[in-house]
Amino acid sequence: MFCYQCEQTANGGCTKIGVCGKQPDVSTLQDQLVFALKGIAFWANLAREKGAKDQEIDRFMLDGLFTTVTNVDFDAEEIAKLVRKAATLLDKARTLYTTAAGAPYTGSIPEAALPFTAGSTAELIALGEKHGVKDETIDPDVKSVQEILIYGMKGYAAYAHHALVIGLENDEIYAYTHKFLAATLDKSLGLMDFVGLAMECGRINLVTMELLNKANTDSYGHPVPTPVQLGTKAGKAILVSGHDLRMLEELLKQTEGTGVNVYTHGEMLPAHGYPGLKKYSHLVGNFGGAWQDQAKEFTSFPGAIIFNTNCIQRPAESYKDRLFTWGLVQWPDVKNIAGWDFSTVIKKAQELPGFKENLGQEILTGFGHNAVLGVADKVIAAVKAGQIRHFFLVGGCDGAKSGRNYYTEFAEKAPKDTVILTLACGKYRFNKLDFGDIGGIPRLLDIGQCNDAYSAIQIAVALAGAFECDVNDLPLSMILSWYEQKAVAILLTLLHLGIKNIKLGPTLPAFITPNVLNFLVENFNIGPITTAEEDLKQILG
Incomplete structure (x- = not known):
């Protein structure tokens, strides 16, 4: 291979x-x-x-x-x-x-x-x-x-x-x-x-x-800013990991009135911001963080677990018997649900102990482009008043390889007069931290899943229109992390739009040759991350 x-x-x-x-x-x-x-x-x-x-x-x-x-x-x-x-x-x-x-x-x-x-x-x-x-x-x-x-x-x-x-x-x-x-x-x-x-x-x-x-x-309405419980609620439980909202909706319908609570994991966190999904009272919270921590986190989840898209890892024996996959996701010897009947998953959850108590903190999600542009006048006024100096899009894939602590450090060290937009599972590096707000505008805005890069683009285009400038002239910098192929697709979209000065990490793709890298540097000024301090200094001056 x-x-x-x-x-x-x-x-x-x-x-x-x-x-x-x-x-x-x-x-x-x-x-x-x-x-x-x-x-x-x-x-x-x-x-x-x-x-x-x-x-x-x-x-x-x-x-x-x-x-x-x-x-x-x-x-x-x-x-x-x-x-x-x-x-x-x-x-x-x-x-x-x-x-x-x-x-x-x-x-x-x-x-x-x-x-x-x-x-x-x-x-x-x-x-x-x-x-x-x-x-x-x-x-x-x-x-x-x-x-x-x-x-x-x-x-x-x-x-x-x-x-x-x-x-x-x-x-x-x-x-x-x-x-x-x-x-x-x-x-x-x-x-x-x-x-x-x-x-x-x-x-x-x-x-x-x-x-x-x-x-x-x-199908589910535009996301709205929504507090999400990161802890647990007493009762039987199912954990849903992946990206697919329709599958989550069908599971919520079938678990309604059964006494089984549903939790999101990984890239499913933004589901809590959609009105058509958050209406289900038994969608109670988000359990765990990014995909690479699943093996240690799932061991302590006392219910059934189901993946509806990537990113599944080799399951530990401690939870393999209560793990399910759906659709194209497959793992040998793990039960796959091929259609829309989740009764097997629900039955397994009802057999398991579930959680005994209510615990945890809350974070905000649901800052899609509709929500952010709804307060665009306040954002623009804050920029013009000098209250917001710069925007950083700090997001993308997370992973287990060393070097990803950079993104936590970058977010922590970003000056108090800057706003951080984030998306995809890279946000789990810092989304539990308290960044405060600027005139009522949260300094950390969770836009959603990796595909919600679309929302980030819409926000950038709208701001450029408001300030009558090119997107590349905005006080906006993109600090991206990548892991798999959806990140490559998003990067190509940004390049297609002519967006420059992107910083990419934690390492550059092995499939990019030096000549191709030089082309990207010369035409788009794309470059690798260095250190949080050096990159902030270079961006902000």
Whole structure:
């Protein structure tokens, strides 16, 4: 195996076992799945040029890409099933093109677009070993940008999947997914072609985040500032980890009146800000912090636990028997809930002791763009009066690798006349701290999940309009942490929008070559974090 798609990759690439816990057979099957998706995209892209498309093919692309995101699917047999389905859809996509064109394709057909035999899991692993990430026949810089493009696609596929679960989809997302993946098979394309495609990928991620924002807010209302209990409430309990709001809603409906309380974990924390979800009185609080602490935190949770998206880790034996996954999330020997019936999870929660007492502190969440822009006049007045000197967006993925204490230090050392916007699970580094307020405006504003980078962008654009300047001229700095592929998609969106001076950490991606890094520095002044003191001094002067 060779995998370097996440920030915690070992020594430039995991080669024996993934730092995430991914086994070589899983990694190799995921490589084969991505290879097959490229082949499907080759034919689907050609078919679309002839006016033909297929919903099953389009939606499968999202499932396939999302499955290969870090910390989603660790079950080799389940991934093998997807590879077998990919083989079937590869034939279907080729037929779709042939029918639309009225004749067989006469051009050169890349290997990925040729039919393959979807045999046993062992045979699929053998195929996957030929189609890994490493490809020394491609120029390293071209390969680097191709990987950035593919990881950006994986990121927006996750967001598009969340929107589809609620009921919204966008054909433009499907069309560009086929276009992007097919492009990776085109040997005539050079470095700048792929740079252009990567920037376009950033645009499509913005389209996708906007779609997901609409799906969430149309269904549950715009988030409003809401205090969230971080402790416990006496009673039976279910803990929900992930990102998917529709799954949480269905669980809340089914647990209503059962005496079972529901807690959020990780990226589910912002769910408490949505009126359509916070109305459930048994959505009682948030338990635990970021994803990488789950093994030690879940041991002390006396109820059932369910993951509805990434980031799942190898479960400890102390809670494995009360752990469930839902949808695409899979772990060997862990019960997966494939549909919308959560009775098994509820039954398990009722069998377990639950919490005995009420404990804990409160924090605020729910500062989406609608809420922040609702008090924009106060914010603008505070800036003009000199009460707010600068805004920092300090957020992104969290992780276990050393160096992430930087973000805590940065938030703590940010001057009292600055405001910190935060999103994604990186906020768990400092969201329990008391930052006070500026004229009634909290100094720490939790915007939401990683996909709520859309809200951060809307806030920045609105402020730029109010001050009649470019976003890059605002007193706003982005201090971002990354871990997996959704962060890559968001970064591409920021670059697509022309946003500069981003500081990224705790380490730069292993898949970015020195030449590609130089391009990002020269064109966007993107750079690695240093120390909190030095970066604050450089930003504020």
